[in-house]
Amino acid sequence: MASLGSAAVPPVGPDDHVRGEGEEGLIVYADLGCPLCAGAWQRLRDRAGWLVFRHFPVASKHPRSPALHAAAEAAGWQGRFFEMVDSLYADRGRVDDPHLWERVEQLGLDLDRFEADRRSAEVEARVRRDFESGIRAGVTSTPGVYPWVR
Amino acid sequence: MIEVGEQAPDFTLRNQDGEKVSLADYKGRKVLLVFYPGDFSPVCGDQLSIYQEVKPEIAEKGVELVGISVDSFFAHKAFQEKIGIDTTLLSDFEPKGEVARAYGSYFEKLGFAHRTLVLVDEEGKVAWTYQSPSDDQIPGANVIFDALS
Numbered sequence: 001m002a003s004l005g006s007a008a009v010p011p012v013g014p015d016d017h018v019r020g021e022g023e024e025g026l027i028v029y030a031d032l033g034c035p036l037c038a039g040a041w042q043r044l045r046d047r048a049g050w051l052v053f054r055h056f057p058v059a060s061k062h063p064r065s066p067a068l069h070a071a072a073e074a075a076g077w078q079g080r081f082f083e084m085v086d087s088l089y090a091d092r093g094r095v096d097d098p099h100l101w102e103r104v105e106q107l108g109l110d111l112d113r114f115e116a117d118r119r120s121a122e123v124e125a126r127v128r129r130d131f132e133s134g135i136r137a138g139v140t141s142t143p144g145v146y147p148w149v150r
Numbered sequence: 151m152i153e154v155g156e157q158a159p160d161f162t163l164r165n166q167d168g169e170k171v172s173l174a175d176y177k178g179r180k181v182l183l184v185f186y187p188g189d190f191s192p193v194c195g196d197q198l199s200i201y202q203e204v205k206p207e208i209a210e211k212g213v214e215l216v217g218i219s220v221d222s223f224f225a226h227k228a229f230q231e232k233i234g235i236d237t238t239l240l241s242d243f244e245p246k247g248e249v250a251r252a253y254g255s256y257f258e259k260l261g262f263a264h265r266t267l268v269l270v271d272e273e274g275k276v277a278w279t280y281q282s283p284s285d286d287q288i289p290g291a292n293v294i295f296d297a298l299s
Contacts, residue, residue: 004207004295060202060234061195135204138290141196 007136009146015126017053017081025050029134029144032069033062037143038089044143045086050150053085055130056142064095067118069127071100074118080107151254151266151281158183158270159252163218163240166226171216171240173270180213180277181270182294185255185263187285189221189229189239197265197288202235204291211298213269216240220247220262255281265289269297 009027012018018025028044030037030053044051055073057065068088075084087103088095094102104114117123134144152158162172173181184201186194201208201215208215217239221229226239242249242263250256250263257264265282267289278297280289 003299004204004292005299006290006292006296058199058203061199063234131203135200135291135295138292140200140288140290 004132004135006138007133009137009148010133012052012148012150017076018050019045019053019082020048020050022049024147024149025052027052027054027146027148029054029056029130029137029139029142029146031056031058031062031065031142032072032085032088033057033065033095034142035092038092040143040145041085041089044145045082052148053082054134055127056134056139056144057127057131058142066127067097067100068095070118070123071103071114073123073126074114074120075104075107075109077117077123078107078109078113080109083107151279152252152268152276154276154279156276158268158274158276159249160274161249161252163242163249164223165241166223166230166239168223171238173274176214176216176270177274178272180211180272182208182213182215183253183266183268183270184215184217184237185250185253185266185268186217186219187257187260187262187265188219189225190232193286193288194219195229195233198235198237199233200288200291201294202233202237204295205237208291208294208298211295213298214238218242218249218263220250257285267294267297 055069057069072084160173223241247256255263255266267280269278271277
């Protein structure tokens with residue numbers, strides 16, 4: 001088990017989910033089941049600079065969150081991570097499996113691959129990695145936002 | 151604030167199900183007492199939710215989490231269900247705040263406990279304490295793991 005003791009926010013790595021460009025940006029620890037995150041997301045995504053999305057599902061509070069983070073990560077494995085995140089935050093009332101499949105179709109993803117990926121240990125571990133880095137950094141509520149300069 | 155090395159004051163309080171729980175029940179095990187201001191406040195909900203997410207890792211360190219506030223056990227039950235946690239919540243309700251006072255955590259002016267963490271070791275002695283600089287500031291779970299490392 002990785003230590004969950006204090007550590008700085010990890011620098012942006014090659015497999016982080018990054019949107020936008022520029023010198024300055026934000027690292028955001030966000031929960032896809034969190035209404036506050038959904039509200040903040042609309043503002044964050046439209047601002048100048050780059051944005052890093054890190055998974056921070058709080059399952060006790062938002063039981064559907066782990067499945068949504070897995071879905072976003074699986075969509076990312078087919079190159080449509082942020083499109084899935086945008087869609088999940090934009091339509092929070094439709095996040096059951098059939099609604100995910102509709103999104104998969106709309107985004108032109110391979111459904112069989114999506115289904116296998118979102119249930120895979122690799123996706124679970126990738127989401128957990130972000131979550132644990134947030135815990136080590138002291139994230140206590142979402143969204144947890146950290147300014148970052150490249 | 152109670153000091154590290156002191157004997158932790160024993161208490162008997164009711165949990166969210168109305169059952170009596172004593173500190174002495176935890177003898178031979180480590181227990182982390184999480185004093186918090188009150189059920190249903192957004193900050194307290196976030197604190198207990200985050201701790202719930204890493205409860206298995208805390209348990210791996212041989213530590214059990216117990217929340218304590220001045221709310222009634224009925225409120226604790228509703229709060230527990232609302233935020234989806236199974237952490238034991240103890241009711242420091244009558245005499246109000248008596249246990250928080252014994253641990254030096256009670257905020258007389260507002261009538262609730264400060265946001266205080268107290269680790270009690272297997273022998274019932276205080277092994278570590280932490281109090282937030284302000285009651286709207288949540289001690290991250292990382293702070294707990296630092297103490298347990």
